[in-house]
Amino acid sequence: MISWWIILAIFMIFLIILYFASPLITPKALKLQSSHVLVTGGSSGIGKALAINVAKRGANITLLARNKSKLQEAKVEVEKHFLNKDSQSVICISVDISKDYEAVEKAVQQAEDKFGPVALLVNCAGTSMTGVFEEILPSEFKRMLDINYLGSVYVTRAVVPSMKKQQLGRIVFVSSQAGQLGLFGYTAYSASKFALRGLAEALQMELKPYHIRVTLAFPPDTDTPGYAEEQKSKPKETHLISEVAGLFSPHEVAKSIIEDSTHGKFFSYMGLDGYMLSCLTCGMSPVISMMDATQQVITSGIFRVISLFYLDYFDRIVQKCKLERENIKDDKKTS
Ligand SMILES: NC(=O)C1=CN([C@@H]2O[C@H](COP(=O)(O)OP(=O)(O)OC[C@H]3O[C@@H](n4cnc5c(N)ncnc54)[C@H](OP(=O)(O)O)[C@@H]3O)[C@@H](O)[C@H]2O)C=CC1
Numbered sequence: 001m002i003s004w005w006i007i008l009a010i011f012m013i014f015l016i017i018l019y020f021a022s023p024l025i026t027p028k029a030l031k032l033q034s035s036h037v038l039v040t041g042g043s044s045g046i047g048k049a050l051a052i053n054v055a056k057r058g059a060n061i062t063l064l065a066r067n068k069s070k071l072q073e074a075k076v077e078v079e080k081h082f083l084n085k086d087s088q089s090v091i092c093i094s095v096d097i098s099k100d101y102e103a104v105e106k107a108v109q110q111a112e113d114k115f116g117p118v119a120l121l122v123n124c125a126g127t128s129m130t131g132v133f134e135e136i137l138p139s140e141f142k143r144m145l146d147i148n149y150l151g152s153v154y155v156t157r158a159v160v161p162s163m164k165k166q167q168l169g170r171i172v173f174v175s176s177q178a179g180q181l182g183l184f185g186y187t188a189y190s191a192s193k194f195a196l197r198g199l200a201e202a203l204q205m206e207l208k209p210y211h212i213r214v215t216l217a218f219p220p221d222t223d224t225p226g227y228a229e230e231q232k233s234k235p236k237e238t239h240l241i242s243e244v245a246g247l248f249s250p251h252e253v254a255k256s257i258i259e260d261s262t263h264g265k266f267f268s269y270m271g272l273d274g275y276m277l278s279c280l281t282c283g284m285s286p287v288i289s290m291m292d293a294t295q296q297v298i299t300s301g302i303f304r305v306i307s308l309f310y311l312d313y314f315d316r317i318v319q320k321c322k323l324e325r326e327n328i329k330d331d332k333k334t335s
């Protein structure tokens with residue numbers, strides 16, 4: 001009996017050592033004061049909250065999006081949060097990141113001419129759509145990939161050369177919890193967000209020797225104009241399933257993304273479900289903190305067991321909604 005207590009005590013001491021040793025091996029936090037932060041999709045929702053967060057940290061900010069008046073409104077709002085009004089500024093560049101690589105490269109060049117090489121790039125521009133697979137237009141699958149995946153490739157491709165020269169930088173890809181597991185209604189969207197994972201994992205291995213760190217963020221449902229738009233056509237199943245993880249504010253999501261990326265973490269997640277999902281789907285993602293790696297090793301078995309209960313709950317939602325639909329059809333036929 002006593003030997004079990006000794007093993008437990010050794011294990012606890014090991015965890016405590018890891019906890020204190022982790023900051024020594026994780027990269028130092030990148031200071032954003034006076035540096036150049038480029039946020040795609042910075043005119044709305046999570047992107048705008050990210051811009052506000054880095055404005056408070058003293059950064060110069062480039063906002064990239066298509067709609068000029070929305071960009072201008074966001075600029076005015078972001079400027080209100082400057083740490084130092086005399087030395088900081090915001091520029092807006094209107095470009096569609098999903099279409100023409102040359103146009104994206106020109107926009108990035110224009111931003112770097114003004115503020116110097118990008119120190120932190122946040123690929124946040126994106127869009128979502130939900131629906132039952134066979135009811136989604138084939139062109140929608142392409143649109144999701146063009147904006148959510150290729151848009152991030154293009155901007156990152158344009159930023160990396162100068163970042164490599166500086167041998168310093170951070171790159172964030174905003175995926176989603178729906179980029180960690182596939183759910184009813186998200187066939188087109190999830191695929192585009194899963195694609196970002198392959199990109200982020202491969203790219204981080206290339207950029208690590210240049211002291212550039214890549215972060216992959218998995219936000220849960222977040223209260224933004226994009227989310228409000230998504231609600232309009234969401235199947236009931238998708239609604240009931242995603243309700244499980246709750247609704248977060250864009251500012252809390254932005255805060256955690258900036259904290260994690262400035263500290264060079266590979267995963268950025270929110271809430272208990274986010275923590276469990278990230279441990280469970282860690283795969284062969286890079287190890288930045290020994291503390292995180294230990295938690296992944298210890299928890300993955302038990303989280304897999306918990307996930308089976310979640311999956312069963314989701315399957316029951318899908319079954320219940322199917323029956324409801326069939327009953328509605330039958331009622332219509334008989335009436
Ligand atoms: N809200 C949520 O529940 C969650 C969102 N996410 C992800 O976070 C990101 C932001 O979402 P959210 O804040 O809700 O979205 P919003 O719709 O509120 O904002 C999207 C932003 O991206 C810009 N954008 C869209 N398409 C393009 C394009 N082709 N070229 C350039 N800019 C573009 C928009 O500006 P404009 O239209 O003017 O171009 C806008 O600034 C997305 O990638 C989304 O998938 C992830 C998890 C949850």
Ligand SMILES: CCCCCCCCCCCCCCCC(=O)[C@@H](N)CO
Binds near residue numbers: 176221303
């Ligand atoms: C141990 C296992 C734990 C499992 C927890 C599972 C929780 C699943 C919730 C998924 C929510 C999907 C959010 C998508 C958000 C998004 O990207 C859109 N809103 C974009 O607009």
